[in-house]
Amino acid sequence: MDRRILLGALAAFALGALPAAAKDAAPPQAGRPALKARPTGDAAIIRTVADAMGFIRGMGPGETNNTLNRLQLRGSGKVTEGGVAYTVPKYIYTLSLHLKAAREDIQRAGRPTGVRTVRVVSGNDAWDEKEPGVNGRATSDSAFSRRLALSRTPFGLTRALLDATPATVKITDPGPAGKITIAFPIEGVATTITLDENYRPQTIAQTVEGKAIVTTYADYRDLAEYGVMFPTRWTETIDGKPHLDLKIDDGRVASYAVFPKPASLVAGR
Secondary structure (H helix, E strand, O other): OOHHHHHHHHHHHHHOOOOHHHHHOOOOOOOOOOOOOOOOOHHHHHHHHHHHHOOOEOOHHHOEOOOOOEEEEEEEEEEEEOOEEEEEEEEEEEEEOOOOEEEEEEEOOOOOOOOEEEEEEEOOEEEEEOEOOEOOEOOOOOHHHHHHHHHOOHHHHHHHHHHOOHHHOEEEOOOOOOOOEEEEEEOOEEEEEEEOOOOOEEEEEEEEOOEEEEEEEEEEEOOOOOOOOEEEEEEEEEOOEEEEEEEEEEEEEOOOOOOOOOHHHHHOO
16 A cells, blocks of 8 residues: 555544644645655755655655646636736646646636636647537647646646756755755746745746746645645746736545547547
């Protein structure tokens, strides 16, 4: 059995004996003890990032960083597009790391009531949907830009870092007084990451199609109690202006996710 599953189950059992206030406290990362020493060297730092995000599964010869695949973040907040800020009572971002696929589902408040924007990318294809998996249609957005948006999630970023050619990765560690930065290209786009004190992505910066995009994450929690750490605060600016301001309150691991391509895309092949 995966040590994270076993330890997570034991922790969940133990919570049953705690007072209500203790139960409401954010759980630690299931199955991962606190770091005893600061990692040194690029390989050790990259491994620490992967472990801090929950990518390292198993033990000994069975250890792997490739089983984490389908994930979903759910929350609410504000989305600003075209200079207009919208209240978003429901925001869902679903991703498949193995497929390089993602679905951004934005459900807005206000009039017209229930305006919903669903944007999808899967590999080299991008499309919009009326509802998840329903009535796919062409979009003016490029699959490239949407794949890069996936790479700016902590999970997409960690997967890209693990898959990167080591020689292309530059890590700057100023010591205990400062924060570690990592720079490497993702699909040819220069990407700069600052890690927080727990070695998880805090800021991710890219310039995509001429726009400077900075994504910031904070207050990671083990929302699924599976050892996978989800940011509960997610903000993003484009050319210095607000784009996303979200609070994430639900994180799901191995969530059901399919990305059926619209018939028009399939027929065009």
